[in-house]
Amino acid sequence: MTGLSTALRRPGTGTVLVVALLVTVAVLLQDRLPGAGDGIVLGSFVVAISLASLLNLATSRGEIASPVASSVLLALALTGPQPDGELVPADGVGVLLTGAAGLAGGAVLRRLTGKGRPSLRSLVAQLVALFVALLLYRVLPLYAGQSALHRYDDWSGERWRTAAAMALAGVVAGVVLVLASLHERRGRRTLPTAVSQIGPIEAALAGATVSTSVAIALGMAPLGVLAIPLMSAPLVMLRLALRQREAVTETRRQTIAALSRLTDVAGYTAAGHAERVAALCLRIGRSMDFSEQQLNDLEDAARLHDIGQVSLRSPIPGGATIDIAPADQRGIADEGARIVRRTEALDSVADIIQAQVVQFRQVQEYGAPVPVGSRIIKVCNAFEDLTGGDPALRDAAIERMTLGIGYEYDPNVLDLLIQVTDPSRRYARPHPEGDSSA
Secondary structure (H helix, E strand, C coil), X not given: CHHHHHHXXXXXXXXXXHHHHHHHHHHHHHCCCCCCCHHHHHHHHHHHHHHHCCCCEEECCEEECCHHHHHHHHHXXXXXXXXXXXXXXXXXXXXXXXXXXXXXXXXXXXXXXXXXXXXXXXXXXXXXXXXXXXXXXXXXXXXXXXXXXXXXXXXXXXXXXXXXHXXXXXXXXXXXXXXXXXXXXXXXXXXXXXXXXXXXXXXHHHHHHHHHHHHHHHHHHHHHHHHHHHHHHHXXXXXXXXXXXXXXXXXXXXXXXHHHCHHHXXXXXXXXXXXXXXXXXXXXXXXXXXXXXXXXXXXXXXXXXCHHHHHCCXXXXXXXXXXXXXXXXXXXXXXXXXXXHCCCCCHHHHHHHHXXXXXXXXXXXXXXXXXXXXXXXXXXXXXXXXXXXXXXXXXXXXXXXXXXECCCECHHHHHHHHHHCCCCCCCCCCCHHHCCCC
C-alpha cells in the first residue's frame, strides 16, 4: 500500500489511475449488465464514488471535497431506467444506502492511501444533497401530480423536460453543497466576506458538478454504467489541470521564498527579517479582510521588499532602511521593483514594493495612489527594523513610530499593528481557508 500511496501523491498519477480503474470496471461490467440485476449498477456507483473521493482539489488554502465524487453521487439520485429498461436503483432507500456505501468506501481509501480522512461535516453535507436531489426528482409530485422520474416515459419525445427536471433537482442539491462548503471554509471571515471570496469558485464547481451529474444520469439509459466514466471524464481532467496550476503556483512561491533569503545570506539584512515582515503583513492583511489574491501579492511583496539592497556597494548597518535618507530608501525600492518586474509575472508585487517608501502624507495631502499593501509593508518593515524580532523592544518601537503617525505611517495600519503585536492578547491565526488577500 506504500507504493500506491506514493504513486497517488505524484501530480496526475492519481487522476490517471482513477480514470483507468473507472473505465476498466465499467467495460468489464457492461457486457454482463443485461439480466445481472441491481447489484452490477449499484456496485458500479459504489466503486465510482469511492475512487472519485480520492480526487479532492488541494489548494494552497486548503482542500475542497472531490467534485467528481459529488457529481457521481448526485447522478445516483437522478438515474432512470438502464439499457434493459429496468429502474436501478429501484427506490429511495437504495439510493441513500448506495451513496452512503460509496462515501464510506472513499473515506477508507483516503485513509489507506495517506490522503487523510474527510471531515464528518463534508460527508453529511453530501448525503443531505443526495437526499434533496432524490426528493425533488424521484419523490415529490411536482409535474402534473407525478414525480419527474415517473414522467420519464411520458417525456420520451421531449427528453429536454427530463434534463430540465434533473437540472432543477441538481441545482438545489448543489446549493446545499455550496452552503456547507462555505460554512466549513469561511474560517474567521464574516459571512459576506466569505461569500465574496469563496463563493465564486464554489458556485463554479457546483455548476460543473450538477451538469456532469445530469450528463451521467441521461447517459445511463443508452450507455449503462459506461456513462459514469465517460461523462465524468471532463471533470476529472479539469481537476488535473487545476492541480498542475497549483503545482506551478507552489513552485513560484518557493522561488520567491528563496529570493527573499538572498539579502540575509549576502549580509544585507538581519537573518529572518523578510520572513518576520511577511508574517506581520499577513496578520494585518487578514484583519483587513484582504482577498486571497491580495494576500498572496502582499506576502510576496513583503518577502521581496528589501531585494533592492543587493544593488548597494556595501550593506546598510543591520540592514535597517528606516534610518537612511529618503532618497536612498527610494533608490532601494525602485531597484527592487525593477528586479521583480524582470520576471514578467509579478507586476502587481513590483508596484507594492516600489510604493512602500511613500510617506502617508502624500496620500492624505496629494492623493498619491499608494496601494494599501505598500502602507502595510512600510509599517511592518519599520517595526521589524526597530525591534529586530525582539518582543521586548515592541513598546519602544511603537512609541517612536507613533511620532510619525499620519505623516509617515497610515494610522489605521499602525493601529492594527499595535493590536496584532499586543502581548496581552493572543493572536489567533485564522483557519487556512479563512485567509483573505490584499
